[in-house]
Amino acid sequence: MESTLLVSLNDPSFEYDVHALVKAFYPDRNVKVLSGEREENFFAEIEIGEGGARICLEGREHKWQAKEEEKRSVPETRGDFKNGFKAFLYEVLSRETGRKLPWGNLTGIRPTKIAYGMLEQGKNRQEIMDYLEDKHFVSGEKAALSIDIAEREREILSKILCGDKGDSQGYSRDFSLGYSLYVGIPFCPTTCLYCSFTSYPIGGYRKIVDRYVDCLLKELEYVARKYQGKRLDCVYIGGGTPTTLEAEQLDRLLSGIKHFFDFSQVKEFTVEAGRADSITKEKLSVLKEKGVDRISVNPQTMKQETLDRIGRKASVEQVEAAFFLARQMGFDNINMDLILGLPGELAQDVQHTIDRVAELGPDSLTVHSLAVKRASKLNQWIQENGISMLKNTDETMEIAAKGARRLHMEPYYLYRQKNISGNFENVGYARPGKYGLYNILIMEEKQTIIACGAGSISKLVLPDGRIERVSNVKDVTLYIEKIDEMIQRKEAF
Missing domain, CATH: 3.40.50 (Rossmann fold)
Structure with a gap:
């Protein structure tokens, strides 16, 4: 560099x-x-x-x-x-x-919020296009994508809350009456080259996982008491890799959640099953038994050489086996995460991944553009190999978009990150009826999200639109030691 x-x-x-x-x-x-x-x-x-x-x-x-x-x-x-x-x-x-950026001078992570807000103000499509192109220098293609997704988000939220009539006049206010729950499992089989999330290789932490689950349940029980009487809309268990927990630990965690919280109005219960090398029949049985209705099986790429390079130990064959196992066990809403711009990958590698994924037929795809994070091992890799080895282009983005269309999916949420490869974006695609509601709520900041677990950040959406945040400590050992303090932080929230 x-x-x-x-x-x-x-x-x-x-x-x-x-x-x-x-x-x-x-x-x-x-x-x-x-x-x-x-x-x-x-x-x-x-x-x-x-x-x-x-x-x-x-x-x-x-x-x-x-x-x-x-x-x-x-x-x-x-x-x-x-x-x-x-x-x-x-x-x-x-x-x-001599360059123009696809997203112009927009520097935030939620470019669709502008289009969404203008739609709620009654602006028409052309007015929003003109504003994005003239005031923010957004390309016509990205402006249209932003509006398409904002329109779809409004339609999805409207139908969920108001039935098929789509009476959009009251749904934003209605969502503010509810909340969603995020549960963080900060362990992974190994740490991937590009990762900067709060995650710890499970091999070095197995002795404290049970204590972590104990503390997590204590925090969750407090949240359930505090928000008793408030409608719970979505539950999302992420990480890390939640399936690094053993089957009995998963069972204990999910049983506690189902016991503490009223699920009578929950519209979506998601678990990021994540890496194929941590997915087993026993764990999937626990998820199915506890009512989980949406899972992720995340290959990131279907090129074995790249998987080895980035530190994901699961093979392509394991990814396919985990996906088929989940299908056999009755999971009918499976997401797959892909990353474009991974080290050494070219357009033909992305096409190969899309073709293999299309053969599996997931219900949704989340297509990420690689983001170079300061805290990731990828930074050191770039110093040694050069940033030119990371290539995400209009061509690879279009390959992914065409692949989604082949699977009869449409884009339904979008966000960006700092230092994202090619200055592009992350896009969620889904088949009709298989959208991730939690993803829309957190991207458009329409609802309070209460987050439990190490490294998690809760967001309280106030009536005037302002957002207040409270965070838990990232370090797992500190989280366990300071669990009472984590709960006290939420008392003042």
């Missing part, structure tokens, strides 16, 4: 957006934004004032004067000022590099 690009910025409140946009235009460079520090070799110097901004980029000066309605001195228009500045910075970087 080439040398670091240093950016001088006089206002730290703009650091996230500046870093995200510069990194998007220069994905093969490290980017560091400095405030109040002096360096000789700044790539760019950015000064932001009350009425505009100045950018000096490699010796060339660019100026922006905010419009009257964008003045940042007025609290109500500070968002407009930031959007105006981001448009200015985007245009400067675009001219400098």
Whole structure:
């Protein structure tokens, strides 16, 4: 990787957006934004004032004067000022590099929220297209995708809450009356090359797994008491890899959840079965017996060489066997996760994966663009092998989209991540009626999500749309030691 690009910025409140946009235009460079520090070799110097901004980029000066309605001195228009500045910075970087980004100057992880919000305001499709293209420089293709998904999300939520009449006037308010539950299992068979999630190789933690489940059940029992009388809509058990638990541990956990919580109105009960090397008939039997109606079997790729490279020990044959076993046991809503841009993979490898997955016939696909996380082993791999070995392109994204269409799936949720390969996105595809409701709720932030377990983050959606968060400690041992403190944090939540 080439040398670091240093950016001088006089206002730290703009650091996230500046870093995200510069990194998007220069994905093969490290980017560091400095405030109040002096360096000789700044790539760019950015000064932001009350009425505009100045950018000096490699010796060339660019100026922006905010419009009257964008003045940042007025609290109500500070968002407009930031959007105006981001448009200015985007245009400067675009001219400098000769590039356009598919998502324009949008730096957040939820680009569909803009389209969703505008639909709720009564805006038509063309008005939203114009806004995304003109104000945020989003490509026509991505703007259309964003609107398609937002329209589908509204339709899905409306039908679930209001029946087939689709009376959309009250469903947002109705979802605020309920909540969903996330349960985190932070163990995995091994740690994958690209992973930065809270996960621990199960081999080194088996002795404390039972204690972890005990503490998790204690936290869950408290949550059930606190939210007694409030409608529970979705339960999602993720990780990590939940099926790293032994069958009896899974049984104890799920039995506790079913005992503590009222499932009479639960619309979706998902468990990320995850890696094929942790899926057994006994564990699937527990899931089936406890009423789990949606699972994931996640290959990420069907190329064995890549699986070995990224540290996933399950073979392609194990993935197929786990999928067929789940089908035989009556699971009729199975998701599969794929990652595009994995080390060394080319378009033909993605096509191979899509063809093998299509033969299995899952009910939904979640297609991720590889995100390079600071805390992952992938960072070191890039230092040794070069970022050019990570290739995600329009071609590979289209291969995945065509594969989803072959399986009669349609896109229903979308999100982005920092440092995502090719500046693309993660898209969830599903057959009609097999959508992941929890995924929509958490992406559009329509409902309070109470999260239990090490490293989990609860989100309280307030009536005015504001969101408050409370997090649990990430370290498993600390979580066990401080379980009473984790519960106390939720008492004030």
